Amino acid sequence: SAVISQKPSRDICQRGTSLTIQCQVDSQVTMMFWYRQQPGQSLTLIATANQGSEATYESGFVIDKFPISRPNLTFSTLTVSNMSPEDSSIYLCSVEDRQGFTYEQYFGPGTRLTVT
Amino acid sequence: GENVEQHPSTLSVQEGDSAVIKCTYSDSASNYFPWYKQELGKRPQLIIDIRSNVGEKKDQRIAVTLNKTAKHFSLHITETQPEDSAVYFCAASWTGGGNKLTFGTGTQLKVEL
Numbered sequence: 001s002a003v004i005s006q007k008p009s010r011d012i013c014q015r016g017t018s019l020t021i022q023c024q025v026d027s028q029v030t031m032m033f034w035y036r037q038q039p040g041q042s043l044t045l046i047a048t049a050n051q052g053s054e055a056t057y058e059s060g061f062v063i064d065k066f067p068i069s070r071p072n073l074t075f076s077t078l079t080v081s082n083m084s085p086e087d088s089s090i091y092l093c094s095v096e097d098r099q100g101f102t103y104e105q106y107f108g109p110g111t112r113l114t115v116t
Numbered sequence: 117g118e119n120v121e122q123h124p125s126t127l128s129v130q131e132g133d134s135a136v137i138k139c140t141y142s143d144s145a146s147n148y149f150p151w152y153k154q155e156l157g158k159r160p161q162l163i164i165d166i167r168s169n170v171g172e173k174k175d176q177r178i179a180v181t182l183n184k185t186a187k188h189f190s191l192h193i194t195e196t197q198p199e200d201s202a203v204y205f206c207a208a209s210w211t212g213g214g215n216k217l218t219f220g221t222g223t224q225l226k227v228e229l
Contacts, residue, residue: 031215042205042219096215105217107159
């Protein structure tokens with residue numbers, strides 16, 4: 001399966017600031033996704049990062065708050081803008097690994113964000 | 117959109133016993149059902165998955181069953197070991213919907229010695 005890395009692994013940020021999280025894959029992948037996992041909770045999809053076009057956001061998430069870039073097939077960034085304590089979460093990228101007509105989704109190690 | 121319910125939220129078993137976690141989904145178009153294991157502080161790891169053209173799939177001590185008519189699927193772990201202790205998430209997606217995963221709420225499995 002693809003090897004996925006994220007930077008930073010964790011950060012503590014002041015409210016009102018922004019943080020950009022990077023996701024790097026060791027092979028070209030078509031689909032990349034960004035998820036949020038609040039403390040003790042399940043995973044919620046933020047958006048699909050589309051290469052060469054604007055990301056597709058899920059209900060409750062907007063581009064102004066979570067701008068996403070996908071400049072190529074191995075890299076994506078998620079920015080958490082104008083942060084508040086409610087944004088404290090783990091942010092995970094995932095990639096779809098296709099093998100013919102089947103696919104599996106794998107996750108990066110996550111970025112643990114604390115907003116004070 | 118898709119909604120996935122997962123039960124139980126916590127499960128405690130004795131080492132060597134079996135554990136069963138159940139999920140139901142709402143969208144009949146969903147055709148891919150993975151299970152992830154997440155240990156504390158780690159990323160979710162794909163442990164097994166099943167597609168809608170299959171009713172059951174097994175990998176050593178882990179098996180998954182799917183009932184498309186009833187829209188539910190289950191994870192079965194036999195001969196549980198302490199290292200099976202983790203949070204398990206089920207998920208569902210539809211290939212025609214961009215393969216976006218909708219996750220269940222998770223089950224905290226504790227295997228006691």
